[in-house]
Amino acid sequence: MGNREQTFQKILEVAYVMFAEKGFEKTSLAMIAAEVGISKPAIYYYFQSKDQLISFLFEELYKEIQYDIVVDYKELSPSNFIEKLLKIGYKSIDEQDKDPYFNKIFSQYLLLAARDDHYMQQLLELQSDYLARFYDIFQYAVQLEVLDENANIEAKAHMLAMLYDNIGNFMLTGSQLNYKAIWREAVHSVIQGGKDE
Incomplete structure (x- = not known):
């Protein structure tokens, strides 16, 4: 270089x-x-x-965040689906734990978006992308028969996407919670509660 x-x-x-x-x-x-x-x-x-x-x-940062939820569908199977979903959250928690500046700078962009439509639009697109990626993962879960086709996969996907996003906000405040346990509980709840509803 x-x-x-x-x-x-x-x-x-x-x-x-x-x-x-x-x-x-x-x-x-x-x-x-x-x-x-x-x-x-x-x-x-x-x-x-x-x-x-x-x-x-x-x-x-936008590119980095988009890359966080990349799933190789060829690697997903009924036996490893929960494990792969858990890894998405664990990876994010570990990365934010190692980088004390990420949430602080992202908060600056949230403040900037409140007065700048360009940033607001990009943040809304990022949020929509989060929701869509989790929804796609859950649609694939139906194909794998991990979830029942009648399960409300949109609500389940959006619930996990919102939790995924908000864990970072809590980490920013310094709240000492067991984030991995919370993520694990949420994943098991939406998957195991989504069979034959």
Whole structure:
């Protein structure tokens, strides 16, 4: 990796942490440049404005979040369906546990979305995508006969999607809950309660 690429990555890493800890309003490009070890004019080579940097980071986070719920349907079977569903939640919990900045910076984007329709639209699309992905997984569960075809799979899928999303919010507050146990209970409840209803 060349010096320009290294500097670019360093800017992103520093901005990610500073935006999470101080917020968008209280973080300037000059502060980011100083932390990276470059001059303020030099940062403009990479980003023309703080808004452009904020937007770029959001796009990166957006892609990362979308990738979180990727299921290889060829790997799913009646015998491992619950295990695979559990892993989706466990992976998210582990990643958020390792990255104390993710929920903080995402909260900044939620605040930004309250006054910027562009971000609001993207967050709504992300939310719709979450719901659709869980619904697709549950439709496949019916094909595998893990769930009965008369089960209310839309409500079940949306319930898990909402829990998946909200676990992160609780983690942000520092609530010391057994998130994996909660996820496990929810998965078993919607699957085992969804047979022959």
